[in-house]
Amino acid sequence: MISSLKVLSAEKIDTGEYTFEVKNEVGSDLTKLNLTVLDKTIPPTFTRKLKDYQPIVGKAGEMDCKVSGSAPFTITWYHDGEEIKTGPNYEITFSDNTCTLKVPTLKLSDSGVYKCKAVNKAGTNETSASFIVKGQ
Numbered sequence: 001m002i003s004s005l006k007v008l009s010a011e012k013i014d015t016g017e018y019t020f021e022v023k024n025e026v027g028s029d030l031t032k033l034n035l036t037v038l039d040k041t042i043p044p045t046f047t048r049k050l051k052d053y054q055p056i057v058g059k060a061g062e063m064d065c066k067v068s069g070s071a072p073f074t075i076t077w078y079h080d081g082e083e084i085k086t087g088p089n090y091e092i093t094f095s096d097n098t099c100t101l102k103v104p105t106l107k108l109s110d111s112g113v114y115k116c117k118a119v120n121k122a123g124t125n126e127t128s129a130s131f132i133v134k135g136q
Helices: none
Strands: 016-024 027-035 044-046 061-068 074-079 083-084 091-095 098-103 112-120 121-133
Touching: 044 121, 061 083, 061 112, 074 098, 083 112, 098 112
Parallel strands: none
Antiparallel strands: 016 027, 044 061, 061 098, 074 083, 074 112, 091 098, 112 121
16 A cells, blocks of 8 residues: 655645654554755746846946846857956946956957856846947
8 A cells, every 4th residue: 555645736835744653553654754845946037137238348347137037047149149246348247146257347358249248056147238338
């Protein structure tokens, strides 16, 4: 004989120790198990995507997007397929689920396609846009 217990729509409150007992005319036996209900992990989704941008050379430029889903996220920026890191040419921030890329002084070589990629335990998503620096 096989018995089972199904917890439909399990929630955190269902976490705990469960005891299973069987009895018949010969005797009884029991076993215990611990059940842990984890939070549902939601993959990243961009609720505000990057937009094409045409800033002026020599000025500061900024792009941003907003991500939702289950934290924590790993956010990575790319310029024409090459990963960007914070340094003298770029400032990357992530606050209140907003991913921001700032370029303090734009050069014509900053033109290209920029991509923001968000990763969490449940998946990956990305948004991209053209960034065309115009001469003065």
